[in-house]
Structure formats: C-alpha cells, structure tokens
Amino acid sequence: MAPSPSRQLLHRIALVAFVAMLATGIAMRDAEAIAFAVAVLVGILLLPFRRGLLGRFVLALVLVDAAAWMLPAAFSNVQHHDELAYVAIPVGLAAVAVGGVVAAVGIGSRLVPLLLLLTTAASVAYSQVAAGDHVTRRAGDVALSAKNVRFSRDALEAGGDHVSVSLRNRDLFWHTFTIDALHVDLRVPVGATRRVTFSAPAGTYTYYCRIPGHDVAGMNGQIVVTSSSPSA
Known part of the structure; x- marks a missing residue:
C-alpha cells in the first residue's frame, strides 16, 4: 500500500529537519542539535x-519539543536585534518544526505551507511592534558563556551590593542562569547575550541552568559575593 499524502509530506519535512539540525549541530559544534x-x-x-x-x-514528539524551544527563541532574538544567523536559525527551524507537527498529526497537507509562511511572517511582524535593545556585555559585568551544556566557568566572584552577570548562549537551545536563593532566573535563547543585575548579601551561592537535564549534566557552579569589589 502506498503511503498517504500526509505521510509523504511528513517524510519530506522530516528530512529537511534532519539535514537542518545536523548541519546546524556540526557548524555550531552543538551536541544537543x-x-x-x-x-x-x-x-x-x-x-x-x-x-x-x-x-x-x-516525529511529533521531537518536533513539538523543537518548536517549543525555537519559537520563543526566534521572537526573543528578533526583538533584541541579535545576530542575523541567530535570528535565521531559530526562525527556520521553528517553521520546519511547526510544519512537521501539522503533517505528523495529519491535520491536512494544505495547511503546512500556510503555517510555514505564518511562522516566518509572525517573527518579522513581532520585530516591528516589540523592538527592544540589543543586549551586550557591559564593563563591570561578571562574564559567563554556555556551550555544549556547560558553563564556561564553575566559580565566579563578584563584589558590592549589586551584582551584574552577562551570559552568552553559544548553544542551539535555551539556557538559564538561575540562583534560587536570590530569586534570579535569567533566560537566554540561542546565540544571544542577556544580562541581569541583582542584590546579594555577602556569601556563596549556587547557580545552575534550570532547563530539564542541564543541571544534572553538570551545568552549575558557585558565585562568591564579597562586601566590596574584588581587586582582580
């Protein structure tokens, strides 16, 4: 028996998703991709x-998961005018993932091109009505980056009553800089830099990424806050 049109469409979209994710993973050296x-x-x-x-x-399970991460990342990166590559990648992957989900559940093959177009158009429209500032690291920030489900440093030091941390996400999926004791939860989409400033009494605090599985994989560390700015 020949496969149904929806299955044929799903097969084609899934092949596109496979090639796109594999190419992105190799190019970015991203294990999750x-x-x-x-x-x-x-x-x-x-x-x-x-x-x-x-x-x-x-395929529905994987593509729903991909769309759930890529759609918010696409909107956030468009809003903050991040690098073109890190806008195009989540927008493209989100569009493919949404189309694949529709094909996987068999809603109708005619909806797929429309959804691909709407996903891309929505990202562009969002950039015009919700434009924000491009976020970069500032002087005095505690600098941190994330790559392959690892923070670049597992020990940080900061001084003063107010601490500013900038996190650059070099992975394809979201990361967070979370300190439960201080109610800090900085969310950073693919390829973006985000920063947070918070008040912290002197002490030692644990930070981690709260994306499921990332903390267990070792994405955590400690930040020591002193009463005055560190000398180095």
Missing part, C-alpha cells in the same frame, strides 16, 4: 512500519 537530528532520523526510519504510526509519534 545533533541529538535532535538523530531523534528525527529515528522517526523517519520508523515511518514505513505499522502504517507510520510509531514514526508519526516520534
């Missing part, structure tokens, strides 16, 4: 079996 590409490939390989039900389920 490569893992997503492998998961998409598993779904593609399962499509010929059991009328494609298992393949549809796997």
Whole structure:
C-alpha cells in the first residue's frame, strides 16, 4: 500500500529537519542539535512500519519539543536585534518544526505551507511592534558563556551590593542562569547575550541552568559575593 499524502509530506519535512539540525549541530559544534537530528532520523526510519504510526509519534514528539524551544527563541532574538544567523536559525527551524507537527498529526497537507509562511511572517511582524535593545556585555559585568551544556566557568566572584552577570548562549537551545536563593532566573535563547543585575548579601551561592537535564549534566557552579569589589 502506498503511503498517504500526509505521510509523504511528513517524510519530506522530516528530512529537511534532519539535514537542518545536523548541519546546524556540526557548524555550531552543538551536541544537543545533533541529538535532535538523530531523534528525527529515528522517526523517519520508523515511518514505513505499522502504517507510520510509531514514526508519526516520534516525529511529533521531537518536533513539538523543537518548536517549543525555537519559537520563543526566534521572537526573543528578533526583538533584541541579535545576530542575523541567530535570528535565521531559530526562525527556520521553528517553521520546519511547526510544519512537521501539522503533517505528523495529519491535520491536512494544505495547511503546512500556510503555517510555514505564518511562522516566518509572525517573527518579522513581532520585530516591528516589540523592538527592544540589543543586549551586550557591559564593563563591570561578571562574564559567563554556555556551550555544549556547560558553563564556561564553575566559580565566579563578584563584589558590592549589586551584582551584574552577562551570559552568552553559544548553544542551539535555551539556557538559564538561575540562583534560587536570590530569586534570579535569567533566560537566554540561542546565540544571544542577556544580562541581569541583582542584590546579594555577602556569601556563596549556587547557580545552575534550570532547563530539564542541564543541571544534572553538570551545568552549575558557585558565585562568591564579597562586601566590596574584588581587586582582580
């Protein structure tokens, strides 16, 4: 029996998603992007079996997850005028993921091109009505970056009553700089830099990324806050 039109469409979109995520993962040396590409490939390989039900389920699960991360990242990066590459990547992946989800659940193949167009158009429109400032590291910030589910430093030092931290996310998916004891929760989308300023009594505090699985993977550290600015 020939596969249904929706399954054929899903197969094509999934192939595009696989190539896009794999290429992005290799270019950015991003382990999570490569893992997503492998998961998409598993779904593609399962499509010929059991009328494609298992393949549809796997692809829908993976693509919903991708869309959930990429859509907010696309809007945030467009709003803050981040680098073009880090605007184009989440917008493109979000559009493909949304189209793939529609094809996976079999709503209708005619909706897919419309949703691809609407996703891209929504990002552009959002940039015009919700434009914000481009965020960069400032003098005096405690600088931190994230790559391959790792912070660049697991020990930080800051002085004074007010602490400013800038975090550059070099991964394809979101990260956070979270300190529960101080109610700090800085969310940073793909390829972006975000900063936060908070008050902190002198002491030692644990920071971590609260994205599920990242803290367990070792994405955490400690920041020591002293009563005055550190000498170095």
